[in-house]
Amino acid sequence: MRALVIAALVACASVAHAQGSTKKELVAKVLQLQQASIEGLARNIVERPAVQMMQSAAAAMQAQVPPSKREAVAKSVDADIRKFVEEATPLLAERAVKLAPAVYGVQLEEKFSEDELRQLVAWLESPVNKKFQQQLPELQNSFMQKLVAEAVPLLDPKLQALQRKLQATLNVAPPAAASAPKAAQPAARPASK
Structure with missing residues (x-):
């Protein structure tokens, strides 16, 4: 009898482990499908201060740069800000993708059942969602x-x-x-x- 109980516990643990790994795989799939969105958030974080700097620079140019030099200064400022965005965006996007499993992944695993994760993956992969994202x-x-x-x-x-x-x-x-x-x-x- 004791051997039967132990065998049942081992079987339950194996099923639970198999379900857990399936859930982890589903969470990984959701994160993969949302990678562009995650990278977009990182891009927005980089662009926000760049836009603010551009606005501040424009105001400063109006007040401090002679009109004859404004176009050249504006081009220089624009080039510097673009360079910052081009260099910083990939760095932060890479960090965001690495951070996503520890934040998004954990929360998805805690708050969604395996069935809900399957439905979410199906929705994210669906032609309707892809069309909606294109039209958004x-x-x-x-x-x-x-x-x-x-x-x-x-x-x-x-x-x-x-x-x-x-x-x-x-x-x-x-x-x-x-x-x-x-x-x-x-x-x-x-x-x-």
Whole structure:
């Protein structure tokens, strides 16, 4: 009888181990299918400060660089910032891919059942998801254009009132008229592989 109980426990442990490795394989497959998205997050992290630096540099150029030299300085600044992005993006993308199993992988394994992971892999590999990912930038761009168009009449009066109040508070002459945001470009989302 004792041998039968031990054999049953060993069999249960073997099944549990086999299920665990299958779950790990499914998590690895999800991570592989999401690699482009993970790399895109890393790219966004690199690009965010680069865009801020570009904006700061543009403001500084207007204030400190003579008009005759602005174009040359702008090209130099642009080249330096592009070089930073080109060098830093692969480094951070590589780190993100290495870090993903320890963060995404652990959470996927904890929060999803094996069946849910199978369904997730099937969805990520499905032609419908691939088509959706391909269409997403265009969908987002159309949405952003409509939203910005609706933002102008909603926000313009509020921005003008705020501008008048700030001018009064700071006791300064009014600058060129401010208005609601111009057509913004949505952040490109990487398509899933």
